[in-house]
Amino acid sequence: MSRTNCAIGKDYVPASFKGVQFYxxxxxVEGGRRGAEGEFPFGEQTAYADLGRKIRVYHLTAVFRExxxxxxxxxxxAACESPGPGILVHPTRGTAMVACRSxxxxxxxxxxxxxxxxxxxxxxANSIGGFGGSLFGIISSGLNTTSRDSFRRDxxxxxxxxxxxxxxxxxxxxxxxxxxxxxxxxxxxxxSAQQRREVLxxxxxxxDDGLAASASNVDKALTTGFSTIADNVQADPxxxxxxxxxxxxxxxxxxxxxxxxxxxxxxxxxxRHRVLAAIGMADAAMARKYxxxxxxxxxxxxxxxxLEDEATAARxxxxxxxxxxxKPWLVSRARLMSPASPTPASSNIxxxxxxxxxxxxxxxxxxxxxM
Numbered sequence: 001m002s003r004t005n006c007a008i009g010k011d012y013v014p015a016s017f018k019g020v021q022f023y024x025x026x027x028x029v030e031g032g033r034r035g036a037e038g039e040f041p042f043g044e045q046t047a048y049a050d051l052g053r054k055i056r057v058y059h060l061t062a063v064f065r066e067x068x069x070x071x072x073x074x075x076x077x078a079a080c081e082s083p084g085p086g087i088l089v090h091p092t093r094g095t096a097m098v099a100c101r102s103x104x105x106x107x108x109x110x111x112x113x114x115x116x117x118x119x120x121x122x123x124x125a126n127s128i129g130g131f132g133g134s135l136f137g138i139i140s141s142g143l144n145t146t147s148r149d150s151f152r153r154d155x156x157x158x159x160x161x162x163x164x165x166x167x168x169x170x171x172x173x174x175x176x177x178x179x180x181x182x183x184x185x186x187x188x189x190x191x192s193a194q195q196r197r198e199v200l201x202x203x204x205x206x207x208d209d210g211l212a213a214s215a216s217n218v219d220k221a222l223t224t225g226f227s228t229i230a231d232n233v234q235a236d237p238x239x240x241x242x243x244x245x246x247x248x249x250x251x252x253x254x255x256x257x258x259x260x261x262x263x264x265x266x267x268x269x270x271x272r273h274r275v276l277a278a279i280g281m282a283d284a285a286m287a288r289k290y291x292x293x294x295x296x297x298x299x300x301x302x303x304x305x306x307l308e309d310e311a312t313a314a315r316x317x318x319x320x321x322x323x324x325x326x327k328p329w330l331v332s333r334a335r336l337m338s339p340a341s342p343t344p345a346s347s348n349i350x351x352x353x354x355x356x357x358x359x360x361x362x363x364x365x366x367x368x369x370x371m
Contacts, residue, residue: 085125179225248277
């Protein structure tokens with residue numbers, strides 16, 4: 001990789017887009033307000049109506065030096081051409097979810113042999129209603145779709161013999177119950193009757209073995225619950241991050257049931273719960289304001305810790321190939337939306353315990369990754 005920015009105190013950080021770092025020599029951002037301006041014939045008065053904030057546009061110039069300048073500039077070019085928005089780490093303005101509007105790479109063949117320059121233009125890429133609306137910025141992406149399909153395929157308690165069938169259903173009901181209680185705890189006093197009915201529906205699944213034996217019912221309960229919790233606390237991203245992190249910890253177990261349908265079913269519901277919690281953590285991490293970029297990177301690393309655990313479990317699981325295939329895609333999908341991992345000095349910023357040396361502060365399974 002070519003040279004990267006050297007941080008001077010906390011004023012400058014290495015620039016990157018979708019995890020591809022580059023040495024940035026110039027950076028600016030455009031913004032402002034949109035408005036309707038009125039000027040009247042023969043009149044001395046004017047009029048102006050505010051039509052909202054303009055979309056922010058970022059212009060960056062990068063230089064690539066040394067022997068690998070062609071391949072390095074090519075990697076950035078490929079990232080800018082890849083589908084979908086990604087995280088831009090701006091050298092002075094922090095992180096932003098953006099889409100690349102254009103990139104122009106110039107190779108100085110004669111005058112400056114061994115150097116390539118890139119001119120880039122990015123535009124902020126927030127979804128309608130903020131970063132992804134009420135149910136998370138990546139809930140409609142391949143991350144949630146892969147997790148949902150995997151769960152609905154592998155959660156099959158009706159094929160499990162007793163007494164393990166009861167264990168699988170009890171695990172699912174326990175997770176739904178935790179989500180239902182969190183919904184109630186975060187619900188505002190002005191909550192609608194519909195919101196209160198949603199809590200009752202989750203409680204029904206948590207108490208009725210027949211309802212909890214259906215993958216569709218359990219998935220709908222968990223998805224609705226996490227969505228409602230995110231809506232209830234969206235005004236406080238820091239609290240949302242902590243709540244989602246606690247919910248992720250509630251599913252940080254490994255199935256001890258016999259290999260086969262029993263273990264697969266229990267792991268499926270644990271995995272689905274953890275992934276939804278990680279999506280909620282990602283939503284909160286993007287909405288929160290950070291004093292330094294290192295703190296934002298630490299938050300994203302905590303999200304990736306959950307998803308990497310899913311991939312590790314999928315690769316090492318002795319159960320069926322169906323469980324192994326989809327889960328590693330969760331991490332690769334998330335990495336498209338995440339900058340490079342933070343330095344160890346800032347990695348444990350969200351840890352709740354002085355004893356924890358984990359990247360994310362998670363206490364169980366491989367979620368706790370020592371430095």
